[in-house]
Amino acid sequence: MRLCAVCGLILLFVGVVPATRGQYLAIGGGGVFSKDLSSESQILPLASPQPTQVPIIRTPGPERSNFTASGLLAVDAGIGFFPLFSAGLHYSYARPELSLTRGDFFGSSALVNLSAHTLTFDARLRTPPVFGLRLFGLLGGGFSRFTLDVKRQVEVPFPGGAPDDALSPVFTFGGGIEKSVSPLVRLKFEVRDYVTGVSETLFRPGGAGHRVAVIGGIVLGR
Secondary structure (H helix, E strand, C coil): CHHHHHHHHHHHHHHCCCCCCEEEEEEEEEEEEECCEEECCCEEECCCCCCCCCCEEECCCCEEEEECCEEEEEEEEEEEEECCEEEEEEEEEECCEEEEECCCCCCCEEEEEEEEEEEEEEEEEECCCECCEEEEEEEEEEEEEEEEEEEEEECCCCCCCCCCEEEEEEEEEEEEEEEEEECCEEEEEEEEEEEEEECCCCCCCCEEEEEEEEEEEEEEEC
């Protein structure tokens, strides 16, 4: 249902644009590769009556979030404002698997299937076509919604309870190449990085996570 709603939003976005402007709709697929997250064991000072000696204690191990590679579905729709500039909506869906290790004294861990829905507003700058080829760069921002399906857990991997979903801001950038096969049809190859704000309620450690998507597809329109 969410995928149908997003596709409907994209089609509506294209439909309300005046036909005198260049419009495009792109459908593609590929893979997404997420950078694993980890932190070193924490070193904590322990009070001591000896001023020259400060014993230390360590947590049992580092905190880790390891992700599997996943297939990816992507849909784009946009309009051209100038010959070399366009803007539009980008949506992608992926289902990576997360292996989470908390690094606490209990050995807490979890295995989770993630559904990642990402929606961004992108600006694109394209070169003039040369022999039917043109390069493009993109920059945008939006959000990702992660839905969790916990398959296995040990002890307390989620101290506040496993969340049903999490919403995170996303900054994206990348580029690619297009090949014209007819006046209104192009083939596209694209690489983009989703830089995602990571919540510590979902992943450890928190911070910024990188998900690199490699996408190939077809572009319809101008």
